[in-house]
Amino acid sequence: MTDARGHRIAVDGLTKSFPQPGRGRPDRPVLGGVSFTAQPGEFVSVIGPSGCGKSTVFNMLAGLETPDSGSIRFGTSDGEPTAPHCAYMPQKDLLFPWRTVLDNTVLGLQVHGVPKPEARRRARELFPVFGLSGFEDARPSQLSGGMRQRAALLRTVVQERELLLLDEPFGALDSLTRTEMQSWLQDVWQRYRWMVLMITHDIREAVYLSDRVIVLSARPATVRRDVRVDLPRPRELSMITTPEFVALEQELLDVLHEEARHALAQRDT
Ligand SMILES: Nc1ncnc2c1ncn2[C@@H]1O[C@H](COP(=O)(O)OP(=O)(O)O)[C@@H](O)[C@H]1O
Numbered sequence: 001m002t003d004a005r006g007h008r009i010a011v012d013g014l015t016k017s018f019p020q021p022g023r024g025r026p027d028r029p030v031l032g033g034v035s036f037t038a039q040p041g042e043f044v045s046v047i048g049p050s051g052c053g054k055s056t057v058f059n060m061l062a063g064l065e066t067p068d069s070g071s072i073r074f075g076t077s078d079g080e081p082t083a084p085h086c087a088y089m090p091q092k093d094l095l096f097p098w099r100t101v102l103d104n105t106v107l108g109l110q111v112h113g114v115p116k117p118e119a120r121r122r123a124r125e126l127f128p129v130f131g132l133s134g135f136e137d138a139r140p141s142q143l144s145g146g147m148r149q150r151a152a153l154l155r156t157v158v159q160e161r162e163l164l165l166l167d168e169p170f171g172a173l174d175s176l177t178r179t180e181m182q183s184w185l186q187d188v189w190q191r192y193r194w195m196v197l198m199i200t201h202d203i204r205e206a207v208y209l210s211d212r213v214i215v216l217s218a219r220p221a222t223v224r225r226d227v228r229v230d231l232p233r234p235r236e237l238s239m240i241t242t243p244e245f246v247a248l249e250q251e252l253l254d255v256l257h258e259e260a261r262h263a264l265a266q267r268d269t
């Protein structure tokens with residue numbers, strides 16, 4: 001992760017329309033010019049109404065989808081465009097049930113041509129950090145929900161990319177496990193200082209973990225609000241009830257609700 005510190009990302013004016021099902025219907029504009037930047041080592045959360053295009057933006061960052069217009073610049077400040085070097089944990093991230101946990105966590109490396117023994121060595125080193133020691137040879141079905149999620153994260157992190165893209169990483173967890181995972185993620189992030197972009201629908205989670213929270217509008221999405229979270233680190237659970245925390249939460253909730261109302265109004269249009 002050493003070269004992570006020099007890289008930044010600049011997303012500028014992304015637009016995208018998708019074809020709609022049904023003959024003769026016009027394409028649906030999903031992104032209406034999304035622009036933001038993220039600095040090396042920064043933790044940025046992205047929130048927005050359901051269906052507004054959050055995952056689409058991440059797919060573009062990961063190079064899986066191309067914008068109709070706009071650009072993504074990734075790299076140092078000399079203006080030289082580089083290919084994005086992202087490790088992506090998509091919204092529905094599955095572990096293969098027939099592979100051991102270790103062999104699941106090396107998949108990303110293997111896809112990029114790292115020989116299996118080397119991939120396994122690198123993944124094994126992270127098992128203690130991810131609270132998975134002793135489960136290398138277990139099957140995913142033998143793990144708790146939180147452990148499966150940590151294994152999926154390990155698979156993402158072990159690729160040592162400059163940017164981690166996490167799409168609702170804790171969405172499927174119960175609230176207690178979720179709280180534990182948030183505090184764990186903060187710990188490992190403080191240790192490694194990856195640049196993280198995380199989609200979440202949980203405003204409290206966004207405030208608790210982030211340096212900045214970006215709110216996307218209803219479709220076609222633009223950046224509606226970009227809020228800095230200046231709470232001290234490490235964040236403690238007790239901070240959730242402080243006036244500063246509550247005020248940020250309220251501000252974000254107000255914007256999000258407004259956009260969610262717009263999104264509801266445009267359903268089936
Ligand atoms: N490949 C695609 N083809 C057609 N429509 C798509 C495609 N990907 C996303 N969409 C549509 O774009 C909109 C935004 O999707 P998405 O980015 O997944 O939203 P979010 O992650 O914010 O919930 C939705 O209406 C979705 O149906």
Ligand SMILES: [Mg+2]
Nearest residue numbers: 054055056091
């Ligand atoms: Mg999504």
